[in-house]
Amino acid sequence: MLQDARPVTVPRLERLFEAGNLPAGVFCLKAGSIRIGIVADSGHERTIDVVLPGGTFGEASIFKSSEAPVYAQALIQSDLLCISNETILTGIQQWPEMATVFLELACTRINQLLAGMYVCCLRNAHQRVNDFLLKNAQPVGGSRIQGIVSLLVSKSVVASSLNLTPETFSRELHSLSDQGLIKVERALIHVYDLEKLRRQGIA
Amino acid sequence: MLQDARPVTVPRLERLFEAGNLPAGVFCLKAGSIRIGIVADSGHERTIDVVLPGGTFGEASIFKSSEAPVYAQALIQSDLLCISNETILTGIQQWPEMATVFLELACTRINQLLAGMYVCCLRNAHQRVNDFLLKNAQPVGGSRIQGIVSLLVSKSVVASSLNLTPETFSRELHSLSDQGLIKVERALIHVYDLEKLRRQGIA
Incomplete structure (x- = not known):
């Protein structure tokens, strides 16, 4: 499947995708750093996560079940691999154990978001x-x-x-x-x- | 797999599990309503989700990768089915397409939590x-x-x-x-x- 991964380079401070237009797949960061953030109509922002090399993001968009309100922005020039949702869904049918890998990534993300919610709502x-x-x-x-x-x-x-x-x-x-x-x-x-x-x- | 599901009844206002002691599996609500919440050391609380009949929760604990800071409390007397993590992990090996079902549930949850984070951080x-x-x-x-x-x-x-x-x-x-x-x-x-x-x- 990795031969279907598309390399992407994003210059410093440019956005890989905006809130609303869902990412085309799952991204794996090779070098650089990527801020995952949300932005209000007022322009006020909040950083949800900073992805460092070796990290992945975009898993939640695999099924395109709903629009995620996040954007992804390169904090410094960043090199990534993008595996399209189509490739992943086909891959899962061929090698079903792959679904387990993504499921584990998604579960980790849920726990991370719950921890973030805790900080945001209950810690001064x-x-x-x-x-x-x-x-x-x-x-x-x-x-x-x-x-x-x-x-x-x-x-x-x-x-x-x-x-x-x-x-x-x-x-x-x-x-x-x-x-x-x-x-x-x-x-x-x-x-x-x-x-x-x-x-x-x-x- | 459903014959391995264990029925659970929780009286009104009792907790199914506390923050810290992770749920033993994935729960499916048959009747009643369940509040998923987080609680601070100070006792201050925040409701993350209210699960209604047909809804599921506890997916993030399948791999027990980290302790989730949530509790689950019955708002009215509630009847549930509990499918243990062990049953799910064995089931996934036997019927790999099941992982895709859980993956889709987890992705929906991620998007729901991101939407909650948006509300919590950026809306007055x-x-x-x-x-x-x-x-x-x-x-x-x-x-x-x-x-x-x-x-x-x-x-x-x-x-x-x-x-x-x-x-x-x-x-x-x-x-x-x-x-x-x-x-x-x-x-x-x-x-x-x-x-x-x-x-x-x-x-």
Whole structure:
């Protein structure tokens, strides 16, 4: 089936598809990064997901059951493979175990969206930033207390993925800096006390 | 496979499963109504979906890839069939076309969650209530202007499914009543001008 995959290159900040016009298939990202987002009539936006190399998206459109309200935009120049819905549906009939692979991808996506809904509806700004740092912190050496977060995309995209304005995201980071809990250095955030962040998140 | 389905009855307001302890399989609702919800540490809740007879839920747990943050609660006494994950996975190997059926269910769920995310992040309280009325209004006679919305669940559950407090939901309904656009009669909402609601929603 992979010989039927069509290579696609999308320049920085261009859109692969808009909300409304459903993607022609499932996309696999080879290099770059793709923002999946939703946009209101007012122009206000929210980032649902940032896809990194190795990631896939567009599974929900296989059956074209309804129009998805998402767009896909390249944050940097991105190389992808597109496997058309037609190829996938034919492939599933020929190799039915393929359906299981896509089903597993779809189930993972459902759980990810439910987690996103939880954040969006039930966590306040402070908790969202804490959660983000705790989830992405890599431990420094063998420490269970110190960690480091590498921002793979711009701060405004991170903010949007937490459904925060860039200003609110900055304010929360400043507040944590002022408490001596973190230090922001360009795309790196040093976390000095993961335990304390964890306790603050529960409270 | 259906002979392996286990009948389950859940009394009114009892929970079929809690967030964290993932459901043992896929559930199909025969009678009653089931609220799928998320709950914060603080106790604050949000209704994700209300499942009505004929509907299914629990698909995302088939592979147990991650814990879903949802609970399932019977709003009235409910009769269900539970098909265990094990039965489904064995069934898929025997009748691979079954995976396609579940894949289609999962894709529909993804699109539904994306639509919910859109509402939750990008529509204000007034727009959410308008959207709800427009989506659920049954036309009265041949009219394109008048419609009627039957509330199948309590107003507080509808409010929660729109991520609104019951108070905000009531306030929005009162405001529409005051404008002469709707009239609320117990579980029925008469909509007198669907066109005007539509125009207000875009603005």
